[in-house]
Amino acid sequence: MHEALLDVHVVAGTVGLLLGPVWLVARRAGRGGRWPAVGYQAAVALVAATGGILAATSPGLLWLLPVAVMTEILAVAGALARRRGWRHWATLQPxxxxxxxxxxxxxxxxxxxxxxxxxxxxxxxxQLPIAVAKRRLQVAGPAPA
Structure with a gap:
């Protein structure tokens, strides 16, 4: 069971690592990037869930459980920041x-x-790509309603 869960964890992480840049490029090209965004969010959720389970069931790795939870929180909050029009979203989202x-x-x-x-x-x-993204978002102005 542990090996199968680890395999799912690795595949989901790989998908997330591949879809992150695809989503970014789609957004920069003026496309919504909905499917890469959904895929990225699903991959991160699966990585966090499997990572959390692996951390909780593997000796000495329980300390990684908060890392799994925070990774998912960051991904979800980042996706919601712009969509919900959070104050200072252009600073928060990157x-x-x-x-x-x-x-x-x-x-x-x-x-x-x-x-x-x-x-x-x-x-x-x-920090460099985050700073560049913040600058571009702030120059672009407020999110469309």
Missing amino acids: HLLGGSYIALVTALLVAETGNPVFWVLPAVVG
Whole structure:
């Protein structure tokens, strides 16, 4: 059972890592990107759920449960920020969605290398694209109603 759950976790993470940039490119090209967005959200939800279960059932990994929960919260909140017209959404959305994507990248790099530097490096490197996205959204103006 553990191996099957881990396989689902890895496949969902891979799908999320692939769909994140597809969604971004679709949005930048002026298309809504609805299907990549739905796919990304589903992949992150599945990664968070399977990661949470794996963390709760694997000795010594319970501390990863909040990471799984926060990754899902970031993805959902990022998707809702613009759609719901949250105040300061243009500042919030890149951090929220970017944070969920950075969590996927971090998990991949840490799992594959075991190198502790990868707990921090993706977050540091991710600040530049987040800053660029914030700038573009703020220049573009308010979200359409």
